[in-house]
Amino acid sequence: MLKLSKSRLACLVLALSMPLHAVAGPFDDEEARKAILDLRTKVDNITRDLTARIDSKSDKTVQIEMLNQHEQTMQEIARLRGQIEVLANEVAKAQNSQKQLYADLDARLKKVEPRAEVIDGQAAEVLPTEKTAYEAATAMFQSGDYKGASVALQEFVRQFPQSPYASNAQYWLGNTFYALGDYKKAIAAQQVVTTTYGTSQKVPDAMLNIASSYALLKDNKNAKKSLQTLVSKYPDSSAAQTARDRLASLK
Secondary structure (H helix, E strand, C coil): CCCCCHHHHHHHHHHHHHHHHHHCCCCCCHHHHHHHHHHHHHHHHHHHHHHHHHHHCCCHHHHHHHHHHHHHHHHHHHHHHHHHHHHHHHHHHHHHHHHHHHHHHHHHHHHHCCEEEEECCEEEEECHHHHHHHHHHHHHHHCCCHHHHHHHHHHHHHHCCCCCCHHHHHHHHHHHHHHHCCHHHHHHHHHHHHHHCCCCCCHHHHHHHHHHHHHHCCCHHHHHHHHHHHHHHCCCCHHHHHHHHHHHHHC
16 A cells, blocks of 8 residues: 655645646736636645644544545646646637737838938928939939839829928929920929028029020020029029129120
8 A cells, every 4th residue: 555644745735736826927917817716726725634634533544535536636737737728728819819909000100100211401390201202203204214203203293282292293303304304394383492491401403403494495595594693692502603604604
């Protein structure tokens, strides 16, 4: 007959209960934590009951009874462990879902939050959608797709009229018309730069483009007038120096 001393049986029960501490960790889900704690309490109660029985009885019959109880206890502990594992997995899934939700929310917020940019030497707040649209439109111009660039730039200034990029977009729109040989539209587009965006650093270059467009239209009078206005208003600009050179050739 197998005999278990009180100390050996207590150690066995302790060893069986120890993995529960390894399984259960600090969860954020309050209901899951409470369920796990309840299961632990049940195991502790079973352990205390076994210990009390050993303390009060010591004959062989009791030892047999205790062995039977031990088998039942092992089954109960296995069942409880299974429940704890299920709860732990559910909590882990919930935590992962929550993390993914926060990550998705953060990504969405970044798409609509303005970002600090430096445009023509000036600090500005720009929406990511603004920057993406502007860069896509100017990239078309740089690649030689002037027709596509004109459409994209017109759409940009329509959609983002107050954007820090708006004056530049309008200026490049004038250049697309100039590159396409539509000098009247080029003049009209650059005149918007000089009036609507009068404080823009692109104004001197826009005025120079206006003068060039008039010259290609054989309108030397307006070409000369545009150059003179440019030199008068923006004498220190690089565009003004170019204008002086052209005025000298017109004399």
